[in-house]
Amino acid sequence: MTTDDKILRVALVGATGYTGLELLKLLVRHPRVELVSLTAKVDKPVCIQREFPVLEGLIDMECRPPEPAALAAADAVFLALPHTVSMKFVPELVKAGKKVIDLSADYRFPDAGAYREWYGAEHLDPAGLPEAVYGLTEIYRDKIASARLIANPGCYPTGAILGIAPVLEAGLVEPASIVIDAKTGVTGAGRKASLPLLFPEVNENFRAYNLVVHKHTPEMNLILGEIAGKRVEVEFxxxxxxxxxxxxxxIYLKPARPIGEEDVWERFQSRYREDRFIRLLRPPALPELKDVAGTNNCAIGFRANPRTGNLIVVTAIDNLLKGAAGQAVQNLNAMEGWGEGTGF
Ligand SMILES: NC(=O)c1ccc[n+]([C@@H]2O[C@H](COP(=O)([O-])OP(=O)(O)OC[C@H]3O[C@@H](n4cnc5c(N)ncnc54)[C@H](OP(=O)(O)O)[C@@H]3O)[C@@H](O)[C@H]2O)c1
Structure with a gap:
């Protein structure tokens, strides 16, 4: 075997969560990966295929309480942990030379002040923040290729930024008037008990929540601000x-000057020409959730409204895949120089 087809030893921390399960489903069939350790907040070792019978026949491994020794054998570590927990693991892993892909928000801001303001916690590793690369693969793949620590994006920011970036970076829309009206499925909140997320509270219901204060707002502002080269404050x-x-x-956007659908189509096409996980729909077609469920794709459609002058972009992703585990594996592939679709 040459170094070109080496097998990477991978550990997963947070294997019993929703994104942990999706990572497992991808990693067990990834041709370049050997899973060497599964850990979670369990009291004693549990067979992961008993916890998730969907994995029966695909894997036979124990998920153990997190101990540093369990991660020692890994070349790369996925952290599918709640925010404020990941940052307890990252410094040691980076120091030990592991590549780390963190699915939490702990390393998404270069500034510990923004983290304190929006996540209500003091950052435990402010010196480690500049090392992290924001893992929105289609936008930052050049930086990702040489990164050791990836801050995998939030699910809402992934769907929103991919729909806005092409027209914002080309100066086709105003950065000051972006409205993002987004709807998520319940797995977005993780696999924990919570009264507002009980089946009878959610089923046959539909509600807005966390208006003005949602934690993904500053992440969208930060990344869209970088893309626009000026301050962005979205309505989310x-x-x-x-x-x-x-x-x-x-997503409701105000064009900087009148634009037609053909111009917008050409812009999206040229921006995402190389991107296998972006699915562009020509107007009047619009994306639907059933077309992306179970995939790592982001489907994007749009209409230009001749009466209001607005450009309306609609994106659809699977929050657990392109919004989390799928993008994390796409990032691993980009870090290792493998094809981004390896293992999908
Ligand atoms: N769900 C999504 O759509 C989505 C999308 C993008 C990003 N994310 C982010 O990805 C991360 C994981 O999300 P999730 O939805 O998979 O959450 P989850 O279902 O709640 O799973 C969290 C996992 O972390 C483990 N854990 C919690 N505290 C721990 C500790 N102190 N030490 C070791 N393991 C611990 C849990 O173990 P136990 O089960 O034993 O408690 C579980 O395996 C979060 O930061 C989330 O914000 C989620």
Whole structure:
């Protein structure tokens, strides 16, 4: 075997969560990966295929309480942990020379002040923040290729930024008037008990939540600000759908000058020409959640409204895949110089 087809030893921390399960499903069939350790907040070792019978026949491994020794054998570590927990693991892993892909928000801001303000916690590793690369693969793949620490994006920011970036970076729309009206399935909140997320509270219901204060707002502002080269302050309205998975974002943009759908189509096509996980729909077609569920794709459609002058972009992703685990594996592939679609 040459170094070109080496097998990477991979550990997963947080294997019993929703994104942990999706990572497992991808990693067990990834041709360049050997899973060497699964850990989670368990009291004693549990067989992961008993915890998730869908894995029966694909894997036979124990998930253990997190101990540093369990991660020692790994070349790369996925952290599918709640925010404020990941940053307890990252410094040691980076120091030990592991590549780290963190699915939490702990390393998404270069500034510990923004983290304190929006996540209500003091950052435990402010010196480690500049090392992290924001893992929105289609936008930052050059930096990702040489990164050791990836801050995997939030699910809502993934769907929103991919729909806005092409027209914003080309100066086709105003950075000051971006409205993102997004709807997520319930797995977006993780696999924990919570009264507002109980089946009878969610089923046959639909509600907005966390208006003005949602934690993904500063992440969108930060990345869209970098893309625009100027300050961005989005209006973000998250909603909870009575579905397990998927995020549909309807994005209202003010064109900087009158633009037609053909110009917008050409812009999206040229921006995402090389991107196998972006699915562009020509107007009047619009994306639907069922078309992306179970995939790492981001489907994007749009309409230019001749009466209001607005450009309306609609994106659809699977929050657990392109919004989390799928993008994390795409990032691993980009870090290792493998094809981004390896293992999908
Ligand atoms: N769900 C999504 O759509 C989505 C999308 C993008 C990003 N994310 C982010 O990805 C991360 C994981 O999300 P999730 O939805 O998979 O959450 P989850 O379902 O709640 O799973 C969290 C996992 O972390 C483990 N854990 C919690 N505290 C721990 C500790 N102190 N030490 C070791 N393991 C611990 C849990 O173990 P136990 O089960 O034993 O408690 C579980 O395996 C979060 O930061 C989330 O914000 C999620």
């Amino acid at each position: 309205a998250p909603h909870l759908l009575p579905l397990n998975r998927g995020i549909l974002s309807t």
